[in-house]
Amino acid sequence: QSALTQPRSVSGSPGQSVTISCTGTSSDVGYYNYVSWYQQHPGKAPQLMIYDVSGRPSGVPDRFSGSKSGNTASLTISGLQAEDEADYYCCSYAGSYTLLFGGGTKLTVL
Amino acid sequence: EVQVVESGGGLVQPGGSLRLSCAASGFTFSHHWMSWVRQAPGKGLEWVANIKQDGSEKYYADSVKGRFTISRDNAKNSLYLQMNSLRADDTAVYYCARAEQGRYSDYWGQGTLVTVSS
Numbered sequence: 001q002s003a004l005t006q007p008r009s010v011s012g013s014p015g016q017s018v019t020i021s022c023t024g025t026s027s028d029v030g031y032y033n034y035v036s037w038y039q040q041h042p043g044k045a046p047q048l049m050i051y052d053v054s055g056r057p058s059g060v061p062d063r064f065s066g067s068k069s070g071n072t073a074s075l076t077i078s079g080l081q082a083e084d085e086a087d088y089y090c091c092s093y094a095g096s097y098t099l100l101f102g103g104g105t106k107l108t109v110l
Numbered sequence: 111e112v113q114v115v116e117s118g119g120g121l122v123q124p125g126g127s128l129r130l131s132c133a134a135s136g137f138t139f140s141h142h143w144m145s146w147v148r149q150a151p152g153k154g155l156e157w158v159a160n161i162k163q164d165g166s167e168k169y170y171a172d173s174v175k176g177r178f179t180i181s182r183d184n185a186k187n188s189l190y191l192q193m194n195s196l197r198a199d200d201t202a203v204y205y206c207a208r209a210e211q212g213r214y215s216d217y218w219g220q221g222t223l224v225t226v227s228s
Binding site for chain 1 (some may be wrong): 143145147154155156157160162167169171205210212213214215216218219220221
């Protein structure tokens with residue numbers, strides 16, 4: 001099982017929108033609607049931001065949204081804020097109660 | 111308030127064993143799948159193992175299959191990870207997380223560091 005593919009880094013200015021992609025295969029991202037996204041600040045534990053492709057846990061700002069097309073899922077952050085600067089990881093269910101993470105994307109707010 | 115707190119990390123020699131524990135509170139532990147996820151220094155997240163609510167089903171990443179064992183004690187609200195035949199590439203922060211139907215993790219602990227080195 002190979003890790004999902006994410007861009008190493010993305011950047012945007014405050015107020016702008018950025019999208020982080022997450023590419024898998026027809027056996028994971030493309031097959032199941034069980035993609036989740038996590039935010040991780042340096043030295044901190046990951047925090048769930050999106051579940052089941054586009055679900056948003058309570059407390060997560062609606063600036064964060066998720067979507068999927070084919071084998072690629074996406075996380076969009078609109079109205080960028082300084083505190084959004086962090087690492088972001090996608091994760092997909094891969095069958096038989098196993099999970100695959102992406103390599104992570106570093107978001108820089110310029 | 112939902113809390114999960116890991117313990118048991120430390121320095122161990124290659125080939126050695128270590129047992130991690132995770133104490134859960136603030137939710138009905140026996141109603142939830144649980145997971146272990148690790149993160150090597152400066153690297154990304156890697157799913158390690160999942161366990162069903164009653165412990166009857168356990169699933170592992172290929173990288174740890176046959177060496178690690180996930181277990182739970184619902185009476186003690188505790189999750190465990192027994193790690194045997196440890197290798198240098200097992201060095202990581204190990205996170206305990208509540209897992210929703212084994213699909214995603216909605217609450218994470220702060221992690222415990224395992225270092226495998228001679």
